[in-house]
Amino acid sequence: MTLALHSTQHDPVQQARMAPLPRLMIGPVIRAALAEDLGLAGDLTSMTVVPADHRSIVTAQTRQHGVIAGLDAAELAFALVDPACVFTPHVRDGDRVAPGDRIATIEGPSRSLLTAERTALNILCHLSGIASVTARIADAISGTRARVACTRKTTPGLRALEKYAVRAGGGVNHRFSLADAVLIKDNHVAITGSIREAITRARAGVGHMVKIEVEVDNLDQLREAMATGVDVVLLDNMSPETLHEAVTIVAGRAVTEASGNITPETAARIAASGVDLISVGWITHSAPVLDIGLDFVSVA
Structure with missing residues (x-):
């Protein structure tokens, strides 16, 4: 290309x-x-x-x-x-x-x-x-609502420059550091016991300016997250068809972010599902x- x-x-x-x-x-x-x-x-x-x-x-x-x-x-x-x-x-x-x-x-x-x-x-x-x-x-995703975002998978010492380069390419930046926002991932859920409990603890522990995102692997976890209330949902390694279902479930109540094995060749189908963001780690680390x-x- x-x-x-x-x-x-x-x-x-x-x-x-x-x-x-x-x-x-x-x-x-x-x-x-x-x-x-x-x-x-x-x-x-x-x-x-x-x-x-x-x-x-x-x-x-x-x-x-x-x-x-x-x-x-x-x-x-x-x-x-x-x-x-x-x-x-x-x-x-x-x-x-x-x-x-x-x-x-x-x-x-x-x-x-x-x-x-x-x-x-x-x-x-x-x-x-x-x-x-x-x-x-x-x-590849031009014409859809989706935007491509980087992650924290950056070269030590070069994060600010690498994230700047993502913006130069027409992308947007995810968190710059762990202090920017709450991102509850699978190990956080495993340790706390449930998505609901992890979100509840996070909500009680941060200020009103801090957004909360939770990673989900399936639609049942997504429903639990939405029932508890979050700002962003990270839809991890879902097929375009499942992503479309997920976007329907969220119904605009949170920002939707797709992640996992995304390439320029697969990005268009993922974006067509209606997600707001597509996060890609390899655009900085590889x-x-x-x-x-x-x-x-x-x-x-």
Whole structure:
């Protein structure tokens, strides 16, 4: 499947989702990645092979269809290595690209460009990969009420950036942490004894601003949850036919979320059941990178 080109420039909803992350949030991630790569002696190859006064112009170009995310993080990698590096983006996060598209031009000291290259590309390719697979599912369910959402199955230390990439691909975010909302899953129910008891305890233990979601595996559990009262129901590993029944039972009294073994190929049938959300863990924990290369253009 290829992704048609588009821009978020005239889409106010997508532009709001794509508000850039504060540099304060991106900085620690990029600093840690650079420190890991530089080790205790710096970039030995560039320092010994490239003259200190040499300057270059390079471009970042895509080699696949996809959606871009992470330009600010890539720019910061070059800036932290050397403020003399000038990063000029040619697309925005959330834009769709085709093979050969130029997404950024970077000019500066050649040693610095080479030193920052891998860290910049690592994060840019990873986040763009997340945005790209999210877009495939978002495209598959276009025209339905459903939206694709990520989960907490993220890379440690990269959650904010990975969830940002999901938004770049047209998805929405689930919980950012355990403190965001109550999500009662099967082990919580097993320990407390019943869905009703788990919901009752949760309702008594949190404030009025905290939403409560419960995971159910079958329609009997769903009926128990609805009889007790919840804000969201997580319909786990149900067939499209069962999901349709579940949506009928809920009848708009709670948000419905489908989860479990969802792919771009199965998403349309699941969305057609009428659910509000489709949550997919692999779009963050197993998304393939988008292939982006950095190519030398000329001496600056």
